[in-house]
Amino acid sequence: MDLSTPPPDLYGRPRADRFMQRVTAFGDRYTPALGSPLLRRSPRRPPARPTPPxxxxxxxxxxxxxxxxxxxxxxxxxxxxxxxxxxxxxxxxxxxxxxxxxxxxxxxxxxxxxxxxxxxxxxxxxxxxxxxxxxxxxxxxxxxxxxxGFAFCAEPAVLLLAGGIGITALLPMAREARRLGLDWHLIHTGRSAGTLPFADELRALGPDRVEIRTDDRHGVPTGAALLARARRGTAVYCCGPAPMLAAVQGALEASPARTLHFERFGAAPVLGGSPFGVRLGADGPLLAVPADRSALDVALEQRPGLPYSCRQGFCGTCRVHVLAGTPEHRDRRLTEDERAAGALLPCVSRAAEGETLVLDL
The missing domain is CATH 2.40.30.10 (Translation factors)
Structure with missing residues (x-):
């Protein structure tokens, strides 16, 4: 009996059962969205084709x-x-x-x-x-x-905080906030006026809503100063260097702002890490990875040509294969099946103290 083809009717009659037709159509459409591995994809739907670049x-x-x-x-x-x-x-x-x-x-x-x-x-x-x-x-x-990975939710009141080149992510948000008629303000900080792009474009969006602060004129702003424009319920969007983000995070609880959305320039500080080792290839050098550094950073000292991009565990550019050892996965990209097959993102993932990961490099 071919179990992959359902009977035309619950009772084996030759005509199609309308209820089962509807159930089958519903399953074909929504089964792939369910989280269970057993229900991840309907057998009637062809596998999704990768989107070409x-x-x-x-x-x-x-x-x-x-x-x-x-x-x-x-x-x-x-x-x-x-x-x-x-x-x-x-x-x-x-x-x-x-x-x-x-x-x-x-x-x-x-x-x-x-x-x-x-x-x-x-x-x-x-x-x-x-x-x-x-x-x-x-x-x-x-x-x-x-x-x-840094979606703009268009809350009624938003405060946009950009540090230097971080304005690239926030400029379209300011434009969208203006288009939607939101209560918005933007603060752009940097070392000096000459280092800040898009100043004229920002001012054109709303001179009363854009503040440009430079360290040489105003000093390095504190987190409280950056959040001073936030009113109760304001959603804060922040993109900039690590010290700026840390200052805003530290001052958020004392401010009336409701939520903080942020994007980092580079890798986040390693938290809860332990020292471990990586071997570059089965017969390659054994490198010590300190508790506060990533395996990618250490490997780049020996192999500067290794590919990488985001350093935050979401792009997958630095992906390698683990030949031996038990990794501690911290990425936001790999599936459980890919991890089980040996994939690893060394920009964020680690291993237990004293463990050695042998990487196919």
Whole structure:
């Protein structure tokens, strides 16, 4: 008996049973959304096809502040690009093979191109320098479609706090808040006026709603000062360097703000870590990973060409395979099946004290 094909009727009659038709249609549509592994996918639905990346061309490249370049990317054939929402980012695969994430800072209504802004970091991993020096107009890139891990919920009252280049994620939120008629304010902080991009664009959105603070004129702001504009029930969105985020988190409870949404520039501090070891390959060097550093950081000292991007456990660029050892997974990307098969994101995941992970590198 073929159990994969249901009978035409509950009672074996040759005509189709309308109730069972409806039940089957409901199951075909909603079973894949259920969390149980046994119900994850309906056998009648074909497996989802991976979404292909985009092939885009750099159509604009200009300096907009000290050490900051703005790029515009478009379909070389002039086609409309996939839509996105404030807070979204794209992942670029650079000509060198490096992959990097950047927030979209243009207008979601503009389907003709994506805009990003990149700060040059000479002491970083090389991605920003490559973008500044080599991604000239006409360069073609492979780009992953927009994803959003910092969604704007459009609460009635919002306070947007940007530190330096963190304005790239918050500028579209300010534009959306204005469009929706929300009670919004934005504070942009940085070392000096010359280091802050989009100042004129921000002021044009609402001079009475935008405050630009520079360390050389106003001093480094405290968390309480940044939250001073928050009223009871305000939702705070913050994107900036770690000290700024820590200051805002520390002052939040004493403020009238209700919630805090944030996005980090880079890796979060390691919390609750223990020292362990990683071996790069079955016969490779054994490296000690301190309690306050990631396995990726330590491995990069030996293998500077290792791929990585977000350093926060969500993009999957640094994915490696574990040959031996028991990892402690801390990522937000891998499925349980992928972990069971040996996948690991060394940017955040660790191991118990004294454990050694042998990585296929």
């Amino acid at each position: 985009l092939r885009l061309t750099v159509t604009g490249h200009r300096t907009i502040a000290d050490g900051i370049a703005e790029l515009r990317l478009a379909d070389p054939a002039g086609g409309a690009l996939p839509g996105w929402q404030p807070g979204a980012h794209i992942r670029l695969r650079l000509p060198s093979g490096r992959e990097r994430h950047y927030s979209l800072c243009g207008d979601p209504a503009d389907r003709g191109g994506y805009r990003i802004a990149v700060r040059r970091l000479p002491g970083g991993g090389g991605g920003s320098v490559e973008i500044h020096d080599e991604l000239l107009p006409g360069t073609e890139l492979t780009v992953r479609r927009p994803r959003n």
